Amino acid sequence: xxxxxxxxxxxxxxxxxxxxxxxxxxxxxxxxxxxxxxxxxxxxxxxxxxxxxxxxxxxxxxxxxxxxxxxxxxxxxxxxxxxxxxxxxxxxxxxxxxxxxxxxxxxxxxxxxxxxxxxxxxxxxxxxxxxxxxxxxxxxxxxxxxxxxxxxxxxxxxxxxxxxxxxxxxxxxxxxxxxxxxxxxxxxxxxxxxxxxxxxxxxxxxxxxxxxxxxxxxxxxxxxxxxxxxxxxxxxxxxxxxxxxxxxxxxxxxxxxxxxxxxxxxxxxxxxxxxxxxxxxxxxxxxxxxxxxxxxxxxxxxxxxxxxxxxxxxxxxxxxxxxxxxxxxxxxxxxxxxxxxxxxxxxxxxxxxxxxxxxxxxxxxxxxxxxxxxxxxxxxxxxxxxxxxxxxxxxxxxxxxxxxxxxxxxxxxxxxxxxxxxxxxxxxxxxxxxxxxxxxxxxxxxxxxxxxxxxxxxxxxxxxxxxxxxxxxxxxxxxxxxxxxxxxxxxxxxxxxxxxxxxxxxxxxxxxxxxxxxxxxxxxxxxxxxxxxxxxxxxxxxxxxxxxxxxxxxxxxxxxxxxx
Amino acid sequence: xxxxxxxxxxxxxxxxxxxxxxxxxxxxxxxxxxxxxxxxxxxxxxxxxxxxxxxxxxxxxxxxxxxxxxxxxxxxxxxxxxxxxxxxxxxxxxxxxxxxxxxxxxxxxxxxxxxxxxxxxxxxxxxxxxxxxxxxxxxxxxxxxxxxxxxxxxxxxxxxxxxxxxxxxxxxxxxxxxxxxxxxxxxxxxxxxxxxxxxxxxxxxxxxxxxxxxxxxxxxxxxxxxxxxxxxxxxxxxxxxxxxxxxxxxxxxxxxxxxxxxxxxxxxxxxxxxxxxxxxxxxxxxxxxxxxxxxxxxxxxxxxxxxxxxxxxxxxxxxxxxxxxxxxxxxxxxxxxxxxxxxxxxxxxxxxxxxxxxxxxxxxxxxxxxxxxxxxxxxxxxxxxxxxxxxxxxxxxxxxxxxxxxx
Numbered sequence: 001x002x003x004x005x006x007x008x009x010x011x012x013x014x015x016x017x018x019x020x021x022x023x024x025x026x027x028x029x030x031x032x033x034x035x036x037x038x039x040x041x042x043x044x045x046x047x048x049x050x051x052x053x054x055x056x057x058x059x060x061x062x063x064x065x066x067x068x069x070x071x072x073x074x075x076x077x078x079x080x081x082x083x084x085x086x087x088x089x090x091x092x093x094x095x096x097x098x099x100x101x102x103x104x105x106x107x108x109x110x111x112x113x114x115x116x117x118x119x120x121x122x123x124x125x126x127x128x129x130x131x132x133x134x135x136x137x138x139x140x141x142x143x144x145x146x147x148x149x150x151x152x153x154x155x156x157x158x159x160x161x162x163x164x165x166x167x168x169x170x171x172x173x174x175x176x177x178x179x180x181x182x183x184x185x186x187x188x189x190x191x192x193x194x195x196x197x198x199x200x201x202x203x204x205x206x207x208x209x210x211x212x213x214x215x216x217x218x219x220x221x222x223x224x225x226x227x228x229x230x231x232x233x234x235x236x237x238x239x240x241x242x243x244x245x246x247x248x249x250x251x252x253x254x255x256x257x258x259x260x261x262x263x264x265x266x267x268x269x270x271x272x273x274x275x276x277x278x279x280x281x282x283x284x285x286x287x288x289x290x291x292x293x294x295x296x297x298x299x300x301x302x303x304x305x306x307x308x309x310x311x312x313x314x315x316x317x318x319x320x321x322x323x324x325x326x327x328x329x330x331x332x333x334x335x336x337x338x339x340x341x342x343x344x345x346x347x348x349x350x351x352x353x354x355x356x357x358x359x360x361x362x363x364x365x366x367x368x369x370x371x372x373x374x375x376x377x378x379x380x381x382x383x384x385x386x387x388x389x390x391x392x393x394x395x396x397x398x399x400x401x402x403x404x405x406x407x408x409x410x411x412x413x414x415x416x417x418x419x420x421x422x423x424x425x426x427x428x429x430x431x432x433x434x435x436x437x438x439x440x441x442x443x444x445x446x447x448x449x450x451x452x453x454x455x456x457x458x459x460x461x462x463x464x465x466x467x468x469x470x471x472x473x474x475x476x477x478x479x480x481x482x483x484x485x486x487x488x489x490x491x492x493x494x495x496x497x498x499x500x501x502x503x504x505x506x507x508x509x510x511x512x513x514x515x516x517x518x519x520x521x522x523x524x525x526x527x528x529x530x531x532x533x534x535x536x537x538x539x540x541x542x543x544x545x546x547x548x549x550x551x552x553x554x555x556x557x558x559x560x561x562x563x564x
Numbered sequence: 565x566x567x568x569x570x571x572x573x574x575x576x577x578x579x580x581x582x583x584x585x586x587x588x589x590x591x592x593x594x595x596x597x598x599x600x601x602x603x604x605x606x607x608x609x610x611x612x613x614x615x616x617x618x619x620x621x622x623x624x625x626x627x628x629x630x631x632x633x634x635x636x637x638x639x640x641x642x643x644x645x646x647x648x649x650x651x652x653x654x655x656x657x658x659x660x661x662x663x664x665x666x667x668x669x670x671x672x673x674x675x676x677x678x679x680x681x682x683x684x685x686x687x688x689x690x691x692x693x694x695x696x697x698x699x700x701x702x703x704x705x706x707x708x709x710x711x712x713x714x715x716x717x718x719x720x721x722x723x724x725x726x727x728x729x730x731x732x733x734x735x736x737x738x739x740x741x742x743x744x745x746x747x748x749x750x751x752x753x754x755x756x757x758x759x760x761x762x763x764x765x766x767x768x769x770x771x772x773x774x775x776x777x778x779x780x781x782x783x784x785x786x787x788x789x790x791x792x793x794x795x796x797x798x799x800x801x802x803x804x805x806x807x808x809x810x811x812x813x814x815x816x817x818x819x820x821x822x823x824x825x826x827x828x829x830x831x832x833x834x835x836x837x838x839x840x841x842x843x844x845x846x847x848x849x850x851x852x853x854x855x856x857x858x859x860x861x862x863x864x865x866x867x868x869x870x871x872x873x874x875x876x877x878x879x880x881x882x883x884x885x886x887x888x889x890x891x892x893x894x895x896x897x898x899x900x901x902x903x904x905x906x907x908x909x910x911x912x913x914x915x916x917x918x919x920x921x922x923x924x925x926x927x928x929x930x931x932x933x934x935x936x937x938x939x940x941x942x943x944x945x946x947x948x949x950x951x952x953x954x955x956x957x958x959x960x961x962x963x964x965x966x967x968x969x970x971x
């Protein structure tokens with residue numbers, strides 16, 4: 001019975017791996033927030049850190065920005081996802097959009113943000129395309145587009161980046177909602193395409209993608225890299241300010257930073273609570289809307305508007321990346337020229353050789369973290385299936401804690417903890433820290449497809465004499481190959497994108513493409529940003545390409561497995 | 565040279581008195597051949613800001629050199645902020661990790677150094693024990709032993725001199741303003757064409773300290789801590805100046821570039837006409853790299869500009885102290901210093917005294933072309949000393965309260 005007890009332990013082990021660092025890290029942040037930090041002379045509990053935080057003149061706008069950009073970005077991403085699916089799911093146009101969206105998931109946030117910044121800035125590509133013939137601009141106009149104080153550019157950047165994630169998550173959840181049958185019924189009753197879909201299918205889809213939506217909300221509120229590039233800085237959103245305090249030469253600001261991190265945590269919890277309330281309101285309104293029975297048949301114009309928004313979002317990231325790619329081979333490129341004045345491979349010759357070491361490290365760390373996460377997730381899900389260990393909603397929440405708790409609120413504490421345990425900084429520690437963030441995403445992507453697998457297959461397999469283990473390896477996992485690989489690709493992408501954990505836990509000694517890119521980006525040289533953004537994107541794209549290609553190759557003459 | 569020798573001895577004595585008890589296994593800087601022997605085979609993790617491609621290339625070159633000469637491997641840990649390395653050492657001290665730390669050498673100066681020295685996070689004294697210390701221009705460049713007025717006490721070794729210059733595109737701005745008052749007038753007439761990196765970036769704070777120099781009656785007050793002088797009265801003209809200037813800045817002062825090099829891209833894009841830099845050779849290096857048009861030139865404000873030195877320091881718990889010292893000593897060699905001064909490479913000023921060099925080594929410097937946008941030492945003029953670090957801290961704080969948050 002050893003195997004049984006081993007599998008039994010999987011959920012507990014996973015939770016411990018997830019929660020241990022988060023809780024210990026939170027304590028490590030809470031202590032300085034309450035004035036305790038012996039190395040800096042803080043030996044008594046005091047309210048001073050929070051008092052200092054309140055006295056910071058930028059606190060009001062910083063808090064407001066964190067809330068508005070986070071909530072708005074989530075609302076827009078989810079809304080566009082819903083109407084896109086409603087208007088176009090199952091059509092040829094949608095399959096085109098889907099193919100365009102999936103690789104966008106692989107574009108790291110910072111790279112996407114840099115690309116978009118170059119696109120929309122007054123000296124950016126759009127302005128260049130229109131100047132001087134249409135605008136008369138010989139020099140860029142003094143317009144506050146990027147880094148506007150309302151955070152609009154930042155919100156748009158976040159939407160462009162979160163939309164592919166939510167669409168992909170919704171597509172993964174869609175088969176369980178059985179949209180085909182529902183739509184047949186709705187259409188038979190005379191409902192328009194969008195109305196029918198939103199009334200009959202969306203509620204079931206939303207129930208399945210709720211946690212990804214919460215993750216998007218928490219992420220959007222606490223993001224640092226995108227906020228630095230596209231967000232305002234007079235003052236910046238709270239998360240950016242906390243990072244600034246953490247990295248101030250005046251070490252006593254660490255107390256204030258810890259208090260700010262705790263406030264950020266509270267803000268995220270408040271926003272999640274608000275969202276939850278909003279769900280109830282929308283459900284009630286939607287219920288009435290459905291009961292009124294409006295058929296909404298004239299939705300043609302709306303459908304095309306929806307597609308326009310989706311296509312614009314894809315175009316923003318792709319054009320931004322193309323702009324960075326062009327910068328990476330640009331010599332002199334002055335405003336208002338649409339294309340570089342001279343081309344040169346100098347940037348690649350200069351930085352190309354330095355790419356290979358961090359690229360290899362990135363690859364190994366991401367592969368190891370993804371494998372560990374995948375093994376744990378499958379073990380958890382399988383034990384849930386075999387022993388009916390129904391994952392309670394509460395324990396599921398615990399699993400997502402690393403995504404809902406701001407990184408800056410617990411990572412410094414984790415770093416101190418790792419040092420105290422004598423755990424040497426290095427790839428091993430970095431891999432484990434990545435697992436904390438990779439695993440929830442893998443669980444998010446794989447959980448629902450795994451659970452909704454028709455267990456009658458298992459019954460048949462058992463009747464044919466297969467052990468549970470054999471059923472898992474020979475029937476269930478092969479049938480679920482596509483979602484398993486998608487989950488792995490998502491996990492891989494998450495690992496590649498990690499900045500703070502790699503920097504803090506690796507002691508700066510573990511250098512990935514992302515840590516290099518962020519350090520180099522602080523200089524603002526678009527040529528080198530272009531080189532690193534392409535390298536980073538290319539690596540993640542390989543993962544997604546594999547996830548798409550492998551099932552197609554393996555199951556090329558098993559059509560039944562392909563369609564879930 | 566007796567005076568210089570006496571001064572050095574005094575400094576060394578003071579430094580030894582001030583130093584912490586060295587760890588049992590720490591190398592003895594006084595026995596240099598033992599240091600070199602211990603360094604062989606070590607890996608030095610040099611934590612240095614990674615935002616400048618020119619600096620990164622130079623660090624890679626320096627690493628290759630000490631590898632082939634002394635078998636010391638150098639890994640450049642590219643920081644987006646020097647304080648990340650300070651945080652790291654602090655975290656290690658918190659956790660009681662007093663040996664085998666992750667940081668071996670930090671590129672540091674100013675407030676970061678003052679903080680690390682104050683918290684006892686540095687190894688040393690060791691800087692004066694380096695064989696190349698003898699050719700450092702201690703008399704001519706007092707900034708090499710006074711980091712923002714804080715005595716270095718041998719806890720850090722200088723490796724480059726910096727001085728404030730402004731660069732401008734002469735194609736768009738033929739006659740740049742040479743006083744702060746003229747700058748304010750020009751900005752009012754050409755709104756949106758000038759800005760500075762947002763404090764707490766050091767360059768933004770430096771712009772304000774530079775402006776302050778021309779506004780205080782007696783610049784000597786800047787050498788004392790702010791709580792020893794009438795700070796409010798001293799800075800009143802500065803805030804008045806900024807109240808007038810800010811609405812005419814790029815984006816009306818509602819957004820700022822976040823680092824100095826970011827201004828290079830902004831000038832290349834034609835968004836600004838004038839920018840501040842702490843490296844007299846930065847513009848020439850950027851022209852050589854195709855990042856700026858060759859019409860860019862640099863100048864200094866009337867009355868002189870602030871200068872300081874860049875240093876390297878070794879944390880108290882560094883793992884490869886001997887290797888770090890060997891690297892620091894190499895950075896002081898005429899060969900490394902001449903390479904750093906080459907505008908095609910870095911364009912940093914040297915910390916060495918030309919009259920202490922051999923004819924052969926002097927020739928390395930004489931052979932350098934300074935670059936099209938670099939001022940000669942005579943045009944650059946004497947450097948004004950950095951104010952006490954407390955000025956930077958207080959000015960940053962007050963600026964943030966007045967201008968750093970939306971009204």
